[in-house]
Amino acid sequence: QVQLVQSGAEVKKPGSSVKVSCKASGGTFSSYAISWVRQAPGQGLEWMGRIIPILGIANYAQKFQGRVTITADKSTSTAYMELSSLRSEDTAVYYCAREEPRDAFDIWGQGTMVTVSS
């Protein structure tokens, strides 16, 4: 059974960037997409964007356009989410999730805590 294993917690300064990884363990991405979802402390879920690794095509939520870049390395079955120009409001747990394209998120990573603080 495929698992998504994310990189560890990060502490970043305002204005810097963070790059979180998400590796498919026990399988490959196949034809699935990988979406990124974040959750600020005590808040709800927010979709950031996704990539279809086999096609290399990414699309982003309007809120994050220009500030987020989602990439994937098919050879290692690893997806990446890079968020730039960090501010305190970006402090959140960031999740990757396997997505049947434009369908359900059936497998989730364990989450990566990103703290933005001076």
Added chain:
Amino acid sequence: QSVLTQPPSASGTPGQRVTISCSGSSSNIGSNYVYWYQQLPGTAPKLLIYRNNQRPSGVPDRFSGSKSGTSASLAISGLRSEDEADYYCAAWDDSLSGLLFGGGTKLTVL
């Protein structure tokens, strides 16, 4: 403010049936499938219902989903203490070309 509207809280006693609503619009729920995710405290979300009313393998049949027009509902029957969690509805939005989540509903089992 989420485009998909859920009540912030719901509650019930063990054995009861509770429902959680999710209201959207023609560009999301009205024209696409609805999904429900359960998030237990301190854990990642888990897929509970997909394509309006389908349960993934391993999800008890106490959980059921329905959709009508631009609204959807999650019903939990035979409520159990382990059902205490946050529940989120989600749907793809054609206007935004992205996925929307509801604001979430915190379910308390009294």
